[in-house]
Amino acid sequence: MRRIIAHALGSVSLAVLALGGARAQGADPDLVKRGELLATAGDCVACHTAPGGKLLAGGYYLTFPLGLGKVATPNITPDKETGIGDWSDEDFRRLMQDGITRSGSYIYPAMPFPWYTRVSTEDIRAIKAYLFSLAPVSAPRKPNDLVFPLNLDISREGLLGWRLAFFTNKRFEPDPARSPQINRGAYLVQGLGHCGACHNGSKLVGTSQWAGYLEGGTTDQWFAPNLSGDDKEGLGAWTEDQLFTYLKTGAASGRAGVAAGPMRQVIDESLSKLPDDDVRAIAVYLKTLPAKSTYEERTPSAFDQSAPPGSQAYLSHCVSCHRQDGKGVPGAFPALAGNGAVLAQGPETVIRVILGGLSARGEYAAMPAVGAGMTDEEVAQVTNYVRQSFGNQAPATAKPGQVGTLRADTASMLAGNGSCEPVANADVARALDEPDAAAQLRDVKAEDMLPRINAVLPKVKAAAPQASQADLVNGLTARFCQVANRDAAGPTWPVALGNFASLVYGQIKNPDRASK
Structure with a gap:
């Protein structure tokens, strides 16, 4: 479900703000490493790496709500002609914290600068150092496709009213009454993580993080749940450990449900790669939020x-x-x-x-x-x-x-109307690249699925002993999707894929079932 996170004007990734800057020479390696972690917290890859494109070279279209059109994300590698190669530190800071371009024009809140304004100048400098450490890629920006009058530069003049109503240019200030861990979590949630872009309730287009704060809201036709301490809708019944595990993996023991849609991508590309201390801090902070119920229970x-x-x-x-x-x-x-x-x-x-x-x-x-x-x-x-x-x-x-x-x-691999997903685990991918493994997954009829899985699965498990159960299920299903004869696999392709994934899961959980 990659790319579903392109959800309107509220959640463009952190890297949008890097529209340029002079390439850093001899940048401090520690600063670059820190910037990479901060950019990961902002999930730059989600919006600035087009499907099949080069890392952070832009070219992905973000869809605006209400049929307003779409905008192409820019190349944020340090290429001087098509990327970010010529902006100064101050240019970069001004765009991130103030939402103003080098030319002095206001930018649409497609870039969530109302959140990034809370990020410290030191962290902005680290992000810039990381982006400028990347290899330059020549990739001109694709044209936007916005409806009238948004396709006119003069439409930006109307943004002044929006800024006066909703934008507060202010850095994050730690609460002295709270622990450093809670303040760290609040800093990440309110700033780089821009969680409110999806999870705020009463948000207008691009509005600030304080509208219906984290009480749940619709984003790109998914519903981002209530993160308050409400026992029914929110996180009140979750333990801190459960929330930490969910944020790192997308599932937690003792809690129903798994991450889907935009949240799945946030976890895969951002939260799962952050230091445990940062994710723990987010969990601790979220558990401090007071309960906020958004509807009354009733039974029609x-x-x-x-x-x-x-x-x-x-x-x-x-x-x-x-x-x-x-x-x-x-x-x-x-x-x-x-x-x-x-x-x-x-x-x-x-x-x-x-x-x-x-x-x-x-x-x-x-x-x-x-x-x-x-x-x-x-x-x-x-x-x-x-x-x-x-x-x-x-x-x-x-x-x-x-x-x-x-x-x-809604386009997905399992629905049969989306592209086949890649095999994410490298060891599983190598095992499935072996000629005999690939051959077992071609021209599989419904009645042959179980014996073919039993022929492939033990070899893959042996070649990838550290692979998780989910890695094995998803990897085999993805490779089956890539090489199978869809006409031979069953009555309908979505049913065939679902049956295949279920059989792989069953054989992992009950490996002796086939012999009984």
Whole structure:
């Protein structure tokens, strides 16, 4: 699901702000290393590396909300003609902290400078040193595609009113009443991490981090959950260790659900690569947030009927994994009862997961894209059903039209309408590159999947002994996607992929099953 993080005007990666600067000569290696970690905290790669493109050379299009068009991200390597090669330290600082270009014009809050203004000047200098240490890449910026009048330079003049209303140019100030660890977490969340760009509630286009602070909100048609201390919607029932593990891996023992959509990318490309101390600080800070509930629980009368809408779809597509009581199977299939994504104010994430599936994460199996074979009405009904069943009382607001919109915008490998994912683990990839392994995954009929998996899996495990369970499931599924004969694999490609991933998972959990 890479690239889903391109979510409108609020969450462009940290590297957007580096539109230029004189290449540093003989930069302090420690400063460069520190800058690399800070740039990782801002997830520069997400927006500034186009699919199949060179690292940080730009060329990725960010979609603005409300049909306003799209803007191309710039090349932020230190190429002097097409990248960031000629800006001074002050030019760089001014853009990051003030949101003003070298020419003195205001920039659209597509770059989240309302958050980056809180980053210290010393950290800005370190980020610049890292970016200028990279090899220059010649990559001219692609043209923007914005609607009138946003496609006119004069439209930027209207930004003054927005800045007066929403922008406060101010650095982060530690709270002397709080511990250094909590202050570090607050600094990362409010600044480089710009978490509010997705998780704020009452945000306008590009508004500041103080609007509905971290109470949950829609971003690029996903719902970023409530991060407050609310026991129902938020993190109140999470332990600090569970939250730390989730931020590092995308799943946590004892908590239902796994990271999906934009959050999955944030974890894979940013949080998982940060020092444990920084991620722990984020978890500790988030656990200090007071509870903020965003909706009142209520049970619509339609769900008091003996056969509520969505119940049949749940029995047909969901009950085998998530069980009749919605509690799932611990360590295998997440519970829907009490699941944070299910309890969120908006249904977008649940709908997208039904439509696009989920790769394996932690100890959890991959989820097939069951919605690929369902109608929009069925998806809406089963979404409302799980949000109103098993003790859940989230708003039953999903509609077929909303599902149709999200279906058109949801492309994933498991749904069969997205590109095959790469094999992320290098050792697993090398093992699957062996000719006999690749041959086993070609021209596989449905009835042959299990014996072929049993022929390949032991060899891959032996060649990649440090690979996690999720690495093995996702790696084999991705390679199967890349080389399989889709016509031979089964009745529909999404079903075939889902079956294959489930069989790999089953053989890892129960390796002796095939011989019985």
